[in-house]
Amino acid sequence: MRVMVVDDHPIVHLGVERLVEGATGVQMCRGARTATDGVAAATAECPDVVLLDLHLPDMALPDAAAALRGACPGVKLVLFTGDSKRSVGQIAGLVGVDAVVHKDNACAVLITAITEVAAGRRYCDPVISSGDPLALSRREYQVLERLAMGESNSEIAQQLRLAPNTVKSYVQSLLAHLDARNRLDAVVKAQQAGML
Structure with a gap:
C-alpha cells in the first residue's frame, strides 16, 4: 500500500x-x-x-x-x-x-x-475528543460557506434554493454549534478551526 x-x-x-x-x-x-x-x-x-x-x-x-x-x-x-x-x-x-x-x-x-x-x-484516534462528528450537516456547512462570503440570508436562500426562514434556522443552528455570538464570530471560529 x-x-x-x-x-x-x-x-x-x-x-x-x-x-x-x-x-x-x-x-x-x-x-x-x-x-x-x-x-x-x-x-x-x-x-x-x-x-x-x-x-x-x-x-x-x-x-x-x-x-x-x-x-x-x-x-x-x-x-x-x-x-x-x-x-x-x-x-x-x-x-x-x-x-x-x-x-x-x-x-x-x-x-x-x-x-x-x-x-x-x-x-x-481515541485522543481526539470528537464529540458529535456530524454536529454540522452538509447544508449547514453550505450556509456557513455563504456566510463567509458575506451574503445575507436572502442571498443565501436564493443561491441554495431555500426559503429565507429556513436559512435563518440554519444560521441560528450554526451559531449554537460553533458557540458563536453572531455571524462574524461564527465565520472567525470556523476559520480558526480549519473549516473554511
Missing part, C-alpha cells in the same frame, strides 16, 4: 517515514508541503492513503480533500493533526475523511489507522 504525506512541516514527513519504514506492505510516496503540490504528487504517484494536515498554507481542508479525491479517485484520507479540540471531529465528519490521527499519538496508532482505512474501515 502506498502512503503519501501532505503537511507543511518537514519534520512530520521525516517522522512518518521513520514510523512506517518497518511496517509490512507500506511504501512511502513523494510527499508535499502544500495542498496544490499534494494534488500534483497524488496525480503522479497514485497513493492508496494520504495523511493530510488540518492546517495547510494554501487551501482549507474541505477544498484540499476534494482536490485530492479528484486527482486520485478512491484515495483514503487520514486527517493528521496536532489539534484535539471538539471541532476536529466536526470537521472530519463534514469532509468525510476516513480516519483522524493526532500527531502526539501517531507512534501508537498511525499504522493501525493506515491499515484500517486501506481495508475500507474508518478509524478515529
